[in-house]
Amino acid sequence: MKAWLKPPRSLLLILFLLTLVSVSAVGWSAWKLLDQERIVEAQRAQELLEQAADQAAATLKRTLAETGDRLGAFIANPSPEDAPEDGLLLLLNGEEMSAEPAGRLLFRPFPSAEPEAPEMLFAEAELLEFQQGRLQKAAETYQRLAASPDPATRAGALLRYSRVMRNAGRYQDSRAAYVRLAGMTGVRVAGVPADLLGRHAECELTAQASATTPAAEVRTRMAALLKDLLSARWQLTRGQFEFYWREASRLAGSQGLPPAESLALSDAAALAWGQRKTEPAPRGQSIVWVDRRPFFVIWRGGPERRAVLVTRPESFLKQILAAKDVVPAVFDSEGRLLAGHKDSHNRAAVRTQDETGLPWTLYVTGVPSLTQAGMIARQRFLLLGTSVMVIFLISGTYFIARAIRREMEVSRMQSDFVSGVSHEFRSPLTSIRQLSEILLLGRVPNEDRRQVYYETLVRETARLQRLVEGLLNFGRMEAGARQYRFEELDAGALVRHVVGEFEGQIASQGRHIETMGTESRFRIDADPEAISVALRNLVDNALKYSPQHPTVWVELGREGHSVAIRVRDQGVGIAPAERKAIFRKFVRGTAATAANVKGSGVGLAMVRHIVAAHGGDITVESEPGKGSTFTMLLPASGAAA
Numbered sequence: 001m002k003a004w005l006k007p008p009r010s011l012l013l014i015l016f017l018l019t020l021v022s023v024s025a026v027g028w029s030a031w032k033l034l035d036q037e038r039i040v041e042a043q044r045a046q047e048l049l050e051q052a053a054d055q056a057a058a059t060l061k062r063t064l065a066e067t068g069d070r071l072g073a074f075i076a077n078p079s080p081e082d083a084p085e086d087g088l089l090l091l092l093n094g095e096e097m098s099a100e101p102a103g104r105l106l107f108r109p110f111p112s113a114e115p116e117a118p119e120m121l122f123a124e125a126e127l128l129e130f131q132q133g134r135l136q137k138a139a140e141t142y143q144r145l146a147a148s149p150d151p152a153t154r155a156g157a158l159l160r161y162s163r164v165m166r167n168a169g170r171y172q173d174s175r176a177a178y179v180r181l182a183g184m185t186g187v188r189v190a191g192v193p194a195d196l197l198g199r200h201a202e203c204e205l206t207a208q209a210s211a212t213t214p215a216a217e218v219r220t221r222m223a224a225l226l227k228d229l230l231s232a233r234w235q236l237t238r239g240q241f242e243f244y245w246r247e248a249s250r251l252a253g254s255q256g257l258p259p260a261e262s263l264a265l266s267d268a269a270a271l272a273w274g275q276r277k278t279e280p281a282p283r284g285q286s287i288v289w290v291d292r293r294p295f296f297v298i299w300r301g302g303p304e305r306r307a308v309l310v311t312r313p314e315s316f317l318k319q320i321l322a323a324k325d326v327v328p329a330v331f332d333s334e335g336r337l338l339a340g341h342k343d344s345h346n347r348a349a350v351r352t353q354d355e356t357g358l359p360w361t362l363y364v365t366g367v368p369s370l371t372q373a374g375m376i377a378r379q380r381f382l383l384l385g386t387s388v389m390v391i392f393l394i395s396g397t398y399f400i401a402r403a404i405r406r407e408m409e410v411s412r413m414q415s416d417f418v419s420g421v422s423h424e425f426r427s428p429l430t431s432i433r434q435l436s437e438i439l440l441l442g443r444v445p446n447e448d449r450r451q452v453y454y455e456t457l458v459r460e461t462a463r464l465q466r467l468v469e470g471l472l473n474f475g476r477m478e479a480g481a482r483q484y485r486f487e488e489l490d491a492g493a494l495v496r497h498v499v500g501e502f503e504g505q506i507a508s509q510g511r512h513i514e515t516m517g518t519e520s521r522f523r524i525d526a527d528p529e530a531i532s533v534a535l536r537n538l539v540d541n542a543l544k545y546s547p548q549h550p551t552v553w554v555e556l557g558r559e560g561h562s563v564a565i566r567v568r569d570q571g572v573g574i575a576p577a578e579r580k581a582i583f584r585k586f587v588r589g590t591a592a593t594a595a596n597v598k599g600s601g602v603g604l605a606m607v608r609h610i611v612a613a614h615g616g617d618i619t620v621e622s623e624p625g626k627g628s629t630f631t632m633l634l635p636a637s638g639a640a641a
């Protein structure tokens with residue numbers, strides 16, 4: 001482990017740790033920033049809500065004041081033009097009550113004040129009718145009274161006359177009297193407006209007695225009566241309204257109930273009427289609940305003469321409720337919702353009655369969408385920025401790590417190179433030294449042996465020279481200082497010459513280089529020395545990496561516009577993954593090192609340099625354990641002779 005952690009591996013570890021720390025720091029800061037942003041945003045949202053609440057309170061105050069002013073003006077000068085869009089504007093004057101718009105007040109808290117004939121007028125005739133059973137006589141009396149100039153008396157007499165006729169079975173006469181009654185307005189009989197009573201009674205009689213009149217006609221007329229009831233044509237009490245509504249519905253064959261909202265409004269008006277006594281202050285407002293519906297009641301004026309606006313909170317708070325982005329709600333002092341909507345999950349701004357001086361508590365909830373959109377945009381921007389930073393950090397680390405690993409590889413290869421080269425130098429140097437010592441001490445057994453020693457000395461010296469020159473050549477090539485002298489030459493002759501150089505050395509080991517196609521006179525434009533160096537390297541490798549096989553092959557041929565020089569052996573071969581890498585300097589194959597074949601790893605790099613300088617190419621085909629073929633392709637300068 002300790003050894004493994006030595007530089008430059010420890011450098012990699014430090015780099016990795018640094019990156020980890022940086023990425024974590026960036027992530028943490030981004031998260032913190034987001035958190036901060038959320039808090040600021042929440043504050044902003046709360047501020048907006050508070051503003052909205054203040055605005056709503058101000059609007060509500062203004063609306064109240066304006067409504068009060070309008071009511072004040074209405075008391076002084078009531079006009080139908082002041083009628084509100086929703087609700088009712090009432091003028092309570094002594095024992096009277098008028099409503100704007102009149103059609104919305106379905107009933108009143110007190111009976112109509114229209115004139116009605118006193119009972120006494122009919123006492124005598126009713127005595128005849130009920131106690132003495134003298135119906136004819138009673139009818140005559142009623143008829144006479146029905147001709148009275150006073151409409152109230154007429155109405156009272158007509159009602160009684162039609163009753164007598166009906167009881168006597170004279171339906172036609174009874175009906176005719178009801179029809180007349182139905183035509184009378186502005187008077188009451190039995191506490192009910194005469195025309196309403198007449199219209200209903202006549203239809204009822206028709207429905208009951210006459211089979212000839214189509215029921216449809218009764219139904220249409222009663223439907224019309226229902227419509228009149230709904231348009232508040234008569235001043236009725238709630239009981240009267242309900243009775244006639246029920247009756248007319250029955251006769252009209254309809255099940256419909258009067259709209260609950262209209263009923264509740266009229267009930268609320270009745271409560272406002274009652275408030276004259278309980279709330280005598282000349283100005284004020286309150287909430288009345290009818291049928292679990294709240295109504296705003298706002299008034300100006302004392303119990304004697306008072307203008308009152310009765311309306312649903314929604315319509316009164318229209319301006320506040322129309323607020324964009326936020327959701328306002330208004331509660332009464334008992335905490336009951338009057339209008340709007342309260343979102344309990346979100347933050348809220350509250351304005352209590354004490355704070356605003358209003359009779360209601362105001363709530364404003366909801367998150368303003370504008371700030372939310374802004375926050376989302378900022379969050380995205382922050383996330384994007386962080387991601388870009390993290391990507392930069394990671395990719396930076398990756399490239400640095402890669403550079404370090406390359407550096408490690410190069411240093412490893414360099415040390416391999418040094419050990420390889422030293423070894424290459426060592427064997428010829430050892431032989432030279434031993435032979436020179438033997439010769440110096442004169443320990444040579446005979447002349448033949450001496451000759452062999454001299455030859456060996458020459459060969460080993462030449463090998464050393466080649467080695468040194470090879471390295472110098474490679475150094476020059478790497479530095480880009482190698483000068484090439486191109487000339488047109490015969491590729492076959494060149495191959496033969498290089499192979500010839502090897503023959504002498506290997507023949508003693510029982511090895512042999514077989515050539516093919518070298519007689520064909522392919523011409524190439526090349527630097528003969530450089531190409532010889534390249535070919536020498538290939539042949540040397542072929543021999544080096546096939547120590548068990550006596551033969552290697554060198555073949556000359558034509559491939560398109562190129563001359564191909566192939567060097568083939570049956571040696572250790574090259575793993576597919578290494579076939580590209582072996583052409584890089586100092587790279588040595590695994591099979592080569594495993595077979596304990598010494599080398600410097602610069603031969604093929606040099607070959608690639610030379611071939612590239614000639615505008616050619618070098619390729620390899622190989623099968624591990626079976627052998628390799630290196631092909632040098634050089635542009636041909638002429639055709640075969």
Ligand code: ADP
Pocket residue numbers: 537541542543545569571572573574582583587588589590591592593598599600601602603604605627628
């Ligand atoms: P060296 O032979 O000195 O190691 P080279 O550059 O000549 O360097 O070759 C690079 C590597 O290519 C060798 O280490 C060896 O693994 C592989 N190689 C080259 N020629 C052959 C061959 N004929 N057969 C098998 N492997 C070869």
